[in-house]
Amino acid sequence: MKRLVILGAGTAGTMMANHLHKKLNRKEWTIDIVDERKEHHYQPGYLFLPFDIYKPDDIIKSIKDFIPSDVNLITKKIDRIVADENYIQMTGGDQLHYDLLIIATGAKIAPEEIEGMKGAEWHKTVFDFYTFEGSIALRNKLRDWQGGNLVIHITEMPIKCPVAPLEFAFLADSYFINKKMRDKVNITYVTPLSGAFTKPKSTAALEHLLQEKNIAIESDFAIAEVNNENKTIVDYGGKEIPFDLLVTVPTNKGDELMERSGLGDELNYVPTNKETLQSKDHANIFVIGDATNIPASKAGSVAHFEAEILTENILHYIKNEKLSASFDGHANCFIETGKSKALLIDFNYTHEPVNGTFPFAGVGPLQLLKESKMNHWGKLAFRWIYWNMLLKGTPIPFVTANMNTAGKHFN
Amino acid sequence: MEKTIANKTITVNEEGYLTNFAEWNKEVGEALAKENHIDLTNKHWQVIDYIQDEFKKESPLSIRKIGKSGVVDIKEFYSLFPSGPLKTATKIAGVPKPASCI
Numbered sequence: 248m249k250r251l252v253i254l255g256a257g258t259a260g261t262m263m264a265n266h267l268h269k270k271l272n273r274k275e276w277t278i279d280i281v282d283e284r285k286e287h288h289y290q291p292g293y294l295f296l297p298f299d300i301y302k303p304d305d306i307i308k309s310i311k312d313f314i315p316s317d318v319n320l321i322t323k324k325i326d327r328i329v330a331d332e333n334y335i336q337m338t339g340g341d342q343l344h345y346d347l348l349i350i351a352t353g354a355k356i357a358p359e360e361i362e363g364m365k366g367a368e369w370h371k372t373v374f375d376f377y378t379f380e381g382s383i384a385l386r387n388k389l390r391d392w393q394g395g396n397l398v399i400h401i402t403e404m405p406i407k408c409p410v411a412p413l414e415f416a417f418l419a420d421s422y423f424i425n426k427k428m429r430d431k432v433n434i435t436y437v438t439p440l441s442g443a444f445t446k447p448k449s450t451a452a453l454e455h456l457l458q459e460k461n462i463a464i465e466s467d468f469a470i471a472e473v474n475n476e477n478k479t480i481v482d483y484g485g486k487e488i489p490f491d492l493l494v495t496v497p498t499n500k501g502d503e504l505m506e507r508s509g510l511g512d513e514l515n516y517v518p519t520n521k522e523t524l525q526s527k528d529h530a531n532i533f534v535i536g537d538a539t540n541i542p543a544s545k546a547g548s549v550a551h552f553e554a555e556i557l558t559e560n561i562l563h564y565i566k567n568e569k570l571s572a573s574f575d576g577h578a579n580c581f582i583e584t585g586k587s588k589a590l591l592i593d594f595n596y597t598h599e600p601v602n603g604t605f606p607f608a609g610v611g612p613l614q615l616l617k618e619s620k621m622n623h624w625g626k627l628a629f630r631w632i633y634w635n636m637l638l639k640g641t642p643i644p645f646v647t648a649n650m651n652t653a654g655k656h657f658n
Numbered sequence: 659m660e661k662t663i664a665n666k667t668i669t670v671n672e673e674g675y676l677t678n679f680a681e682w683n684k685e686v687g688e689a690l691a692k693e694n695h696i697d698l699t700n701k702h703w704q705v706i707d708y709i710q711d712e713f714k715k716e717s718p719l720s721i722r723k724i725g726k727s728g729v730v731d732i733k734e735f736y737s738l739f740p741s742g743p744l745k746t747a748t749k750i751a752g753v754p755k756p757a758s759c760i
């Protein structure tokens with residue numbers, strides 16, 4: 248028997264287990280999946296917890312409910328991958344040999360990267376919303392916050408779901424309007440980018456929305472430290488921004504196990520071929536989701552498209568064929584804009600998000616890069632689709648792994 | 659679009675980044691630096707060399723990476739290329755603006 252091991256049972260690993268248990272010849276292959284946790288979190292829900300829109304129960308389920316019964320689920324912490332000898336070393340001593348390995352260990356926040364960020368004010372007036380704990384602590388803070396300077400901040404790129412901090416700003420605006428205290432809150436959006444977003448057309452659309460909602464923007468801000476005494480963030484150029492409440496997205500990094508294994512780059516992401524998803528250094532290791540260093544969004548939708556491509560390439564690899572399936576960087580993200588509206592963007596390595604209709608050219612029903620209620624329902628429906636289709640590897644009707652250019656208005 | 663600089667015609671995108679690294683030479687670099695109000699010192703050139711090496715290796719650039727390069731630390735990088743150092747430095751070096759990922 249040969250053994251395929253999947254590291255990480257989050258979004259990407261779970262999808263791969265569901266694809267492969269049906270596709271591999273099970274007389275020849277066993278499949279193992281390893282995760283240190285017992286719970287699967289729907290991370291997009293972290294955005295909604297602070298505003299009391301979702302409850303913890305809406306976003307947490309048991310990992311084992313999503314793993315097929317003919318796949319072995321191992322609940323252990325991975326210490327390192329010994330790639331030259333094809334085995335996994337678990338914390339505590341066990342070893343697991345593999346013939347084929349899929350890395351899906353994701354990315355997480357590393358607030359300790361910035362001086363003072365995880366200081367005296369951490370989870371008192373300085374919060375993240377990229378972890379369950381951070382999101383809940385922030386919810387409790389917001390429930391009785393009296394107002395002041397709210398600063399929403401991105402430390403450095405890349406981050407998971409790069410639109411999430413903008414969505415946070417829009418939802419905060421709505422939240423304070425509903426609580427009839429918007430006039431007591433100044434909202435400032437601070438980013439290391441030169442504008443609200445990375446791609447020109449969506450930046451223009453999003454900056455317009457920021458202005459409309461009276462949210463100030465500070466761009467090109469490269470944070471050097473959080474000053475806990477003065478309650479300011481300070482950048483390398485010397486600029487200082489005061490806050491009463493700081494909601495920051497700390498540096499995102501791959502798991503430290505990559506550093507221990509000598510497999511990661513300076514942010515612990517694994518160098519990966521952006522088309523085939525094979526690791527650059529080891530032919531029998533493939534990488535998917537937030538753990539890769541490919542220049543695509545770190546998003547669940549991206550992991551979903553990658554999973555279809557990777558499944559094909561794993562089958563090619565086993566048959567000694569050319570890895571002919573090629574990922575184009577396709578991402579599809581809803582952006583909550585508050586007041587029960589949302590935008591939708593659809594893009595890939597070569598095409599930036601533009602106006603148009605989705606998924607049917609000229610018909611929609613979803614509008615690209617334009618606020619609508621329909622898009623908001625799309626975003627909320629995403630949670631149902633995530634639990635019931637995405638994780639199980641069921642294709643979403645009409646949405647293909649590689650991007651479709653029809654119905655999009657380029658230039 | 660085309661642009662003439664240091665007696666040479668180069669092709670740049672709408673943000674002023676060279677679209678063909680082969681069209682870059684030291685004089686072009688000097689002239690682009692002037693446009694950005696920077697006088698290039700030895701230290702600037704070391705950073706530019708590093709950026710070009712990484713570009714040739716197709717290895718993605720970031721401020722963090724430059725800070726760990728051993729050439730400069732982040733503070734120095736900011737003092738050499740004030741406000742948006744990575745964007746300015748890559749423009750002068752003739753390589754594409756780093757896609758800060760999306």
Ligand SMILES: Cc1cc2nc3c(=O)[nH]c(=O)nc-3n(C[C@H](O)[C@H](O)[C@H](O)COP(=O)(O)OP(=O)(O)OC[C@H]3O[C@@H](n4cnc5c(N)ncnc54)[C@H](O)[C@@H]3O)c2cc1C
Nearest residue numbers: 255257258259283290291325353408536537545546547548
């Ligand atoms: C606030 C927020 C909002 C988001 N919004 C959206 C959105 O609207 N749309 C969208 O598409 N995406 C969104 N995302 C991104 C999405 O959640 C991620 O891109 C997706 O979960 C990535 O899947 P993954 O499998 O690569 O990583 P994960 O789902 O994070 O899974 C990694 C798994 O590996 C395990 N692991 C890691 N290291 C070890 C170890 N050493 N030992 C054992 N186990 C280990 C972890 O326990 C974890 O279960 C959002 C993310 C955040 C944080």
